[in-house]
Amino acid sequence: MSMQKYIVKRIFQIFLTLIIIMTIMFILFRMMPGDPTAFMLDTRMTPEHKAIIRAQFGLDKPIWYQYLFYLRNFFRGNFGRSFYYARPVYDLVKEKLPATILLWTGAYIISYSLGITLGKIIAWRRGGKLEFGSTLFGLFFYCMPIFWVGLIALWIFSYKFGFFPLGGLKGPDVWSDPSSGMLLKAYDVLKHVTLPLSVLTLAFFAGSMLVMRTSMLETLREDYIMTARAKGLPEKTIRDRHAARNAMLPVVTTFAIAVAGSVGGGVLTETTFSYPGLGKMIVDATLTFDYPLAQASFLFIALLVLVANLVADILYAYLDPRIVY
Amino acid sequence: MKILEVNNLRMYFSTKKGDVKAVEGVSLEIGKGESVGLVGESGCGKTSIGISILKLLPDNGRILEGEILFKGDDLVPKPEDEMRSVRWNGISMIFQAAMNALNPVYKVGDQIVEAIMLHEEVSKEEAYERVAQLYELVGMSPERAENYPHEYSGGMKQRAIIAMALACDPDMIIADEPTTALDVIVQDSIIKEIKKIQAKLDMTMLYISHDISVIAETCERIAVMYAGNVVEYSDSVTLFASPLHPYTNGLLSSFPSIKGPLKKLNPIPGEPPNLLNPPTGCRFHTRCPFAQRLCKEQVPEFREFQERHYAACHFAGELSLR
Amino acid sequence: MEEQKPRTKWEARIQQWKKSWEMYKENKIGLVGIGLLVFFFVFAVLGFVMPHIDPIYHPMTGFDPFIVSKSPPSITHLLGTDFWGRDIMSQLMSGAQIAFLIGLTAAVVAVAIGTTVGLVSGYYGGTTDTLLMRTVDIVLTLPFLPLIIVVSAAVGKQSIWVLVLIIALLSWGGISRVIRSQTLSLKQRPFVEAARVAGATDARIIFRHIGPNVLPLSFLYMSFLVLGAILTEAGVSYLGLGDPTRVSWGIMLQWCRTTGSTFTWYWMLPPGLCITLMTLSFYLIGRAVDEIVNPRLRKR
Numbered sequence: 001m002s003m004q005k006y007i008v009k010r011i012f013q014i015f016l017t018l019i020i021i022m023t024i025m026f027i028l029f030r031m032m033p034g035d036p037t038a039f040m041l042d043t044r045m046t047p048e049h050k051a052i053i054r055a056q057f058g059l060d061k062p063i064w065y066q067y068l069f070y071l072r073n074f075f076r077g078n079f080g081r082s083f084y085y086a087r088p089v090y091d092l093v094k095e096k097l098p099a100t101i102l103l104w105t106g107a108y109i110i111s112y113s114l115g116i117t118l119g120k121i122i123a124w125r126r127g128g129k130l131e132f133g134s135t136l137f138g139l140f141f142y143c144m145p146i147f148w149v150g151l152i153a154l155w156i157f158s159y160k161f162g163f164f165p166l167g168g169l170k171g172p173d174v175w176s177d178p179s180s181g182m183l184l185k186a187y188d189v190l191k192h193v194t195l196p197l198s199v200l201t202l203a204f205f206a207g208s209m210l211v212m213r214t215s216m217l218e219t220l221r222e223d224y225i226m227t228a229r230a231k232g233l234p235e236k237t238i239r240d241r242h243a244a245r246n247a248m249l250p251v252v253t254t255f256a257i258a259v260a261g262s263v264g265g266g267v268l269t270e271t272t273f274s275y276p277g278l279g280k281m282i283v284d285a286t287l288t289f290d291y292p293l294a295q296a297s298f299l300f301i302a303l304l305v306l307v308a309n310l311v312a313d314i315l316y317a318y319l320d321p322r323i324v325y
Numbered sequence: 326m327k328i329l330e331v332n333n334l335r336m337y338f339s340t341k342k343g344d345v346k347a348v349e350g351v352s353l354e355i356g357k358g359e360s361v362g363l364v365g366e367s368g369c370g371k372t373s374i375g376i377s378i379l380k381l382l383p384d385n386g387r388i389l390e391g392e393i394l395f396k397g398d399d400l401v402p403k404p405e406d407e408m409r410s411v412r413w414n415g416i417s418m419i420f421q422a423a424m425n426a427l428n429p430v431y432k433v434g435d436q437i438v439e440a441i442m443l444h445e446e447v448s449k450e451e452a453y454e455r456v457a458q459l460y461e462l463v464g465m466s467p468e469r470a471e472n473y474p475h476e477y478s479g480g481m482k483q484r485a486i487i488a489m490a491l492a493c494d495p496d497m498i499i500a501d502e503p504t505t506a507l508d509v510i511v512q513d514s515i516i517k518e519i520k521k522i523q524a525k526l527d528m529t530m531l532y533i534s535h536d537i538s539v540i541a542e543t544c545e546r547i548a549v550m551y552a553g554n555v556v557e558y559s560d561s562v563t564l565f566a567s568p569l570h571p572y573t574n575g576l577l578s579s580f581p582s583i584k585g586p587l588k589k590l591n592p593i594p595g596e597p598p599n600l601l602n603p604p605t606g607c608r609f610h611t612r613c614p615f616a617q618r619l620c621k622e623q624v625p626e627f628r629e630f631q632e633r634h635y636a637a638c639h640f641a642g643e644l645s646l647r
Numbered sequence: 648m649e650e651q652k653p654r655t656k657w658e659a660r661i662q663q664w665k666k667s668w669e670m671y672k673e674n675k676i677g678l679v680g681i682g683l684l685v686f687f688f689v690f691a692v693l694g695f696v697m698p699h700i701d702p703i704y705h706p707m708t709g710f711d712p713f714i715v716s717k718s719p720p721s722i723t724h725l726l727g728t729d730f731w732g733r734d735i736m737s738q739l740m741s742g743a744q745i746a747f748l749i750g751l752t753a754a755v756v757a758v759a760i761g762t763t764v765g766l767v768s769g770y771y772g773g774t775t776d777t778l779l780m781r782t783v784d785i786v787l788t789l790p791f792l793p794l795i796i797v798v799s800a801a802v803g804k805q806s807i808w809v810l811v812l813i814i815a816l817l818s819w820g821g822i823s824r825v826i827r828s829q830t831l832s833l834k835q836r837p838f839v840e841a842a843r844v845a846g847a848t849d850a851r852i853i854f855r856h857i858g859p860n861v862l863p864l865s866f867l868y869m870s871f872l873v874l875g876a877i878l879t880e881a882g883v884s885y886l887g888l889g890d891p892t893r894v895s896w897g898i899m900l901q902w903c904r905t906t907g908s909t910f911t912w913y914w915m916l917p918p919g920l921c922i923t924l925m926t927l928s929f930y931l932i933g934r935a936v937d938e939i940v941n942p943r944l945r946k947r
Binding site: 017020021025028029139140142143144145146147148149151152154155159257260261263264267268271272279282283285286287289291294295297298301302304305306309 | 784785787788789790791792793794796797798799800801821874875878879881882885886887888897900904909910912915916918919922923924926927930
Binding site: 126222223224226227228229230231232233234235242245246319320321322 | 409
């Protein structure tokens, strides 16, 4: 099977998984005690208003009809209106998505590149002070709750030293001033994003480094490493071209497995830094009982995870010639 | 002319439980165009000698004493960067294919080209041209160089590994159990291939195996190893006809002969010793049917008894063997 | 000394455990893990005792009559008090109790589900296997924390047991895969064939013959699941979606943040440090057990 066919197949699988997740959501919100339609209707609405919404979302129809209606609405981009903001959920998601993608993918890319590089080096130089230090460092960061690391970072870098703003993504003084140029705006965003990005990077970094180290240590025992040494290749070539290249494979697999768990770190980081992304939005929506917004935020986070999985699968297939699609 | 001369080599592995005395006072010489077999039970230090020659020791292995003269040049004190040009260019290795000797993520041809480009000033095209020739030499279609290791069968992998060992036209090849774990028919064709190439290129070779029948088929000279020592070294005909060391004798009578008359096999009683704590004196005395008090107390010297027939036994020549 | 031949199956098992403990004792990081665990256990038990000594040490209702707001460490309050004048040390002890409760129950439930699914899937194979493993695939791609957040929104009631149940229901996927592959290889062993010939039922073969052999692996994964459950509870509580009737470390940090006291070090630092050390203890134990269960990881 060719690569294209494989990708098409995986996209189809993602589509199916998404429908299953939506079905779970649908059942979940129907199981709620009380008015089965409460998830769509704000208690603050007038009865007339409720009736209009009911009809609009087919809530007066049988359950199977409601289900199909729900699916159709989703794929048309109609997620209902947010109770809290009184705006279409679609617009809100569209607003927050870029910020989340910036923070999360940024953190994943930086942490995995750093983790792979450092893991490679410390495994190669077995038993140095560097290995002990980074393993200990990695262990602690692996076990620390990320939001606590965020709080400490805020305390030290924003509160004590004032290097960075306390939260948000855009400084109001810069963005409300019409005379601010692109460069100033970019600098402002960078200033806001640095701290949350660093914290999230640290959280992901520890895991990727520890996995790379273990994987590298196992790879170094492989016979082809002996072959490479016997060929007279320089140490660096053996380490990078022969050992690290193979040791990376389990790291990619681990990424695919871990991503569903680690996006939680993104949610917690966004909340700690009041970073206006999907993660903060899902928490706020849940706390304000804004069900349509919470559901849509969740579905988009789920979609991001599925896409990350797809990327990992494609990367793996590209890196390992043994893979049969 | 001697290509390789090993003098009194001593190599230990340090472990948590103490030093594993893997190679203890081993001496060997290999002339140009000769093929020498190194035979012994598993764990007797054969492979340790192989990796000591190229100084490919793991972190816990170290050479304590001795000389490894390659074309008259001692390799033991050589620093890593000088060793690198000896590796593959001077001495290459044929690894066991059943082990993962080929890197799974690169095309086999590229792995051979990597070795050629490292040691010789040739263009990429010339290197690939060489790979095609090598593939033909080992009886494989040159297009297969474009495949990955997992697309090869065991026998093909072994051929590719042989091709890789020949890539830089080395002065000597160390073959470490090249046919172990292959099925018998493939094993046979690989041995034939090695013999053919050896004859054609006048290859100098050190052939390491636990199987004396394979060694007998491929090698002119045989060194027998026991528990870190070479106990006997001579040409194969003499060794088979009149062994001097009781261990050699035991080894010969524990293997069936295809051509000779059917005989009862006599396995050597007992277990090979633990090299963490080897027996005193002659390391074989614990299992030797002829052992005397002297054998327990004194290490026998590795002496030349006849022209190029060496043995390490106090009573060599006095015993009635075979 | 020669080892005594075990007379009963149980004696054999006890001997096996003793041997494993001997190996575990060799492992320094494993001992550090056990040490931390014992510390937290004592700490948690102290939490039950303290309110009986003086009611101001009750984590929830122990408002100190002389202190009405945050106060730094003092003789009566070794780690100071929170926004409402309650003892932070006592709250930490209560947090240790909650962490044990959540971590262990969630992990036991998840391990039970995961092991059963893995055993059944591996033993029966075929359609059962395909169905179960596809389910696992989906469970493993569900974004864990966000799902807990929306589910808690849907359920509405914020109870510790609901949280335990959700965590357990979402974290059995990984372990079932491991147990399945182990079962696949155990299924080929002669003792399973022997049991089948002797007329044992499928259920008996799965739980009496194969089950005990995969238990060490289950145990290994349990320590990592405990760790995950503790971190998850902390995160959910920190976001304000935890059980407000119990004082957990996550809830403490949530109070600390929502009262605008993030930069009050004596309030903000201790709960996070406790979470870190307790998860670290389970991680270290897990790693040490890993070295015993997977011999290839042992140091040569």
